[in-house]
Amino acid sequence: MALYVCTTDPKINPSATVAVLRRYAIVRDWEINTVVLDASPLDTPLTAREQWAEIQDMIEERRAEGVIALHGHICDPAPGDRGPLLRWLTERGGFLSVVPYGKRGGFDVHL
Numbered sequence: 001m002a003l004y005v006c007t008t009d010p011k012i013n014p015s016a017t018v019a020v021l022r023r024y025a026i027v028r029d030w031e032i033n034t035v036v037l038d039a040s041p042l043d044t045p046l047t048a049r050e051q052w053a054e055i056q057d058m059i060e061e062r063r064a065e066g067v068i069a070l071h072g073h074i075c076d077p078a079p080g081d082r083g084p085l086l087r088w089l090t091e092r093g094g095f096l097s098v099v100p101y102g103k104r105g106g107f108d109v110h111l
Helices: 014-026 052-060 083-091
Strands: 002-006 034-038 066-070 095-099
Touching (some): 002 014, 014 034, 014 066, 034 052
Parallel strands (some): 066 095
């Protein structure tokens, strides 16, 4: 598994976010292969983000089975449309797990 965090999100603390994503993976018995911290702005398309190529390579080379990210950190071409990303992952046997956060029942990543 690859943990993916956009460090430019002003609503989160990157270290706390990595800890939350790590716990999320561990309780599911998922092996963490890498942690990717991306300094690209959240509104940057995935293919233009500085560190997304590392995620793509890991999935392509089967060094990671999937990606775990916070809600809102995987940018969508249109709100709620992850179709192209999900098709790409499915074609490679991978998956995306999106972790909620915030005051409405999600994890606290502000620590």
